[in-house]
Amino acid sequence: MFANREKASDKSAAEGGFLKRLRARLNKGDSWLTYDLANLAPGGGIDADVLDELEALLITADVGIETTETIITELRSSLARRELKDMTALQRGLRRALLAILEPVAKPLQIGKTGSPFVVLMIGVNGAGKTTTIGKLAKRFKDQGLSVMLAAGDTFRAAAVEQLQAWGESNAVPVIAQQAGADPAAVIFDACQAARARNIDVLLADTAGRLQNQQGLMDELVKIKRVAARLDAGAPHEIMLVLDASQGQNALLQAEKFHAALGLTGITVTKLDGTAKGGILLAIAHRLQLPVRFIGIGESAEDMQAFNADEFVDALLTRNETQ
Numbered sequence: 001m002f003a004n005r006e007k008a009s010d011k012s013a014a015e016g017g018f019l020k021r022l023r024a025r026l027n028k029g030d031s032w033l034t035y036d037l038a039n040l041a042p043g044g045g046i047d048a049d050v051l052d053e054l055e056a057l058l059i060t061a062d063v064g065i066e067t068t069e070t071i072i073t074e075l076r077s078s079l080a081r082r083e084l085k086d087m088t089a090l091q092r093g094l095r096r097a098l099l100a101i102l103e104p105v106a107k108p109l110q111i112g113k114t115g116s117p118f119v120v121l122m123i124g125v126n127g128a129g130k131t132t133t134i135g136k137l138a139k140r141f142k143d144q145g146l147s148v149m150l151a152a153g154d155t156f157r158a159a160a161v162e163q164l165q166a167w168g169e170s171n172a173v174p175v176i177a178q179q180a181g182a183d184p185a186a187v188i189f190d191a192c193q194a195a196r197a198r199n200i201d202v203l204l205a206d207t208a209g210r211l212q213n214q215q216g217l218m219d220e221l222v223k224i225k226r227v228a229a230r231l232d233a234g235a236p237h238e239i240m241l242v243l244d245a246s247q248g249q250n251a252l253l254q255a256e257k258f259h260a261a262l263g264l265t266g267i268t269v270t271k272l273d274g275t276a277k278g279g280i281l282l283a284i285a286h287r288l289q290l291p292v293r294f295i296g297i298g299e300s301a302e303d304m305q306a307f308n309a310d311e312f313v314d315a316l317l318t319r320n321e322t323q
């Protein structure tokens, strides 16, 4: 009982820390919205010109033209209704518009003990953060009391298998792997069998992000998906696309391609620290309307959390006082 309470308070402390880091790291702490917003209307009054400037700001922050239009159209009608009297009102309107886009996609990944493995297939281009995200998720699920197994489905490079094994070791979770060059579908089928035999709750399957060509990659992933369903028609239960936020609009194009080929059920956006302005998350949410599961703001396990729309909008709109 006491131990549980202690654990819960540790958890909320870690989450509070995450929020602080999110604010500080998103676009390196220069809240592009709030900072520039305040400079848009030095006199304090809001007019059509201010909204035009905001429109340009959103586009340069990777929000994309279509999504920006939706946001600005909303604000223009507020302006016409004389609801945007000052900067505070504009911020409030902007917050509402951003939340309208992000709240519907903030759907956490719920995994329980069902008696058969919940299979998560991680996909995405090379370097997006698939293997790192698997390592972070392995720790997270283990901490939740679930048993976890990893499958080294990126057999394209030997280093990829070793990288996954290292995450397995540091979290003390088993890794099913074969030698580099092995058929990834066979590795993942083996892992599905092993996970069933060992009563594993969550199987996290890694995949390659680069093959000889893009069609080759998509064909391979389709095959893996089919093979994963052999022992359990419901598997893979989650097809999670991992996207690197610093790729901007290119990330959106990748998401559309992967979704068309495989039918995604969730997205994780990594590297929101660094140069990414975070607007790409709005573009993805608006265009694809797929659940955004987790966001990553750094390389360590604590630097990933379930996506929360309120917190994210806060981080976009709140100026980081320590900067």
Ligand SMILES: Nc1nc2c(ncn2[C@@H]2O[C@H](COP(=O)(O)OP(=O)(O)O)[C@@H](O)[C@H]2O)c(=O)[nH]1
Binding pocket: 124, 125, 126, 127, 128, 129, 130, 131, 132, 133, 209, 242, 270, 271, 272, 273, 274, 296, 297, 298, 299, 303
């Ligand atoms: N700054 C930062 N780096 C990350 C994040 N997620 C992953 N990385 C780094 O991105 C690089 C590629 O990650 P990896 O998991 O190997 O990508 P994969 O090719 O998709 O498996 C590694 O150096 C990771 O440490 C993140 O949220 N923030």
Ligand SMILES: [Mg+2]
Binding pocket: 130, 131, 132, 154, 160, 206
């Ligand atoms: Mg990898």
